[in-house]
Amino acid sequence: MWKWLHTYADPERAYKLSGTLLPWFACLAIAFIGLGTTWGLLFAPMDYQQGDSFRIIYIHVPAASMSMATYMAMASASFVGLVWQIKSADWAAAAIAPIGAIITFIALLTGAAWGKPMWGTWWVWDARLTSELVLLFLYLGVISLYASFEDKVLAARAAGILAIVGVINVPIIKYSVDWWSSLHQPSTIKITEKSTMTNEMIFPLLINMAGFGLMIGAITLVRYRAEILARNGMRPWVRELATAEEAK
Amino acid sequence: MQFESFAEFINMGGYGFYVWLSYGVTFGCLATLITLSVRKKRKVLIEIAKKMTREQRLKENRGTKS
Numbered sequence: 640m641w642k643w644l645h646t647y648a649d650p651e652r653a654y655k656l657s658g659t660l661l662p663w664f665a666c667l668a669i670a671f672i673g674l675g676t677t678w679g680l681l682f683a684p685m686d687y688q689q690g691d692s693f694r695i696i697y698i699h700v701p702a703a704s705m706s707m708a709t710y711m712a713m714a715s716a717s718f719v720g721l722v723w724q725i726k727s728a729d730w731a732a733a734a735i736a737p738i739g740a741i742i743t744f745i746a747l748l749t750g751a752a753w754g755k756p757m758w759g760t761w762w763v764w765d766a767r768l769t770s771e772l773v774l775l776f777l778y779l780g781v782i783s784l785y786a787s788f789e790d791k792v793l794a795a796r797a798a799g800i801l802a803i804v805g806v807i808n809v810p811i812i813k814y815s816v817d818w819w820s821s822l823h824q825p826s827t828i829k830i831t832e833k834s835t836m837t838n839e840m841i842f843p844l845l846i847n848m849a850g851f852g853l854m855i856g857a858i859t860l861v862r863y864r865a866e867i868l869a870r871n872g873m874r875p876w877v878r879e880l881a882t883a884e885e886a887k
Numbered sequence: 888m889q890f891e892s893f894a895e896f897i898n899m900g901g902y903g904f905y906v907w908l909s910y911g912v913t914f915g916c917l918a919t920l921i922t923l924s925v926r927k928k929r930k931v932l933i934e935i936a937k938k939m940t941r942e943q944r945l946k947e948n949r950g951t952k953s
Binding site for chain 2: 695699745749752854864872
């Protein structure tokens with residue numbers, strides 16, 4: 640019944656399918672981020688406590704929540720790769736890791752630039768900030784493990800185990816503001832109850848979160864395609880592409 | 888529109904430095920990541936093409952010796 644799924648594990652089909660999906664992801668991402676950022680910067684009402692500094696939220700929260708979602712995506716791909724030995728899943732995990740690292744770095748930096756005017760300090764060693772920093776190190780660990788083996792099957796196994804073990808950190812980040820007292824404010828978006836923000840503030844935020852997700856998807860597809868080519872250099876269809884590229 | 892003038896928009900109610908630092912670094916990082924990712928495909932293909940030429944040369948040399 641699930642046999643149709645396996646055909647997408649074929650590198651050539653995966654390469655072509657991601658090529659078809661890429662323009663959709665890219666265009667939607669640009670539209671969402673453009674709309675969300677313009678709305679957030681220009682039209683959302685000012686926060687009565689934090690003034691205009693709260694406008695950092697429109698990149699900080701999307702980056703922070705997507706840094707966790709991206710980690711889960713990478714770990715799931717690694718899990719599929721480890722358990723069912725599907726190489727395309729390993730390549731997907733390898734494609735995602737650098738993107739996650741950049742997004743996590745953005746979440747940390749925008750958090751620092753928001754913390755300085757609001758808390759009076761760029762950094763504190765509290766649970767939320769420290770666990771997010773650990774997430775960055777996990778990404779860097781996965782990237783370096785994957786890069787340090789010549790044999791990429793072995794490399795993907797080593798990096799995959801680290802990625803899966805590191806999943807424990809994600810709920811710690813998520814619930815750190817509830818479990819420990821923290822300088823970091825609790826989350827403003829609530830799924831089950833009413834959010835603590837007005838709609839005019841929250842819509843651009845949700846749009847930007849969707850936009851960041853789509854953008855991460857688009858960059859993943861770009862890197863995934865390059866990774867497929869790099870791992871299949873012996874195959875005739877890749878060699879044809881290489882000859883065509885060299886002639887350019 | 889929340890701002891009266893462009894100067895006010897840049898000033899961000901006194902938080903201009905922090906807001907624009909955040910947005911600047913974010914879009915700078917993302918632009919770098921996207922550029923490197925897009926260029927990677929060509930880099931990989933050129934490398935494969937070079938490897939093919941090397942293999943081809945090895946094969947030819949072996950042919951002349953025997």
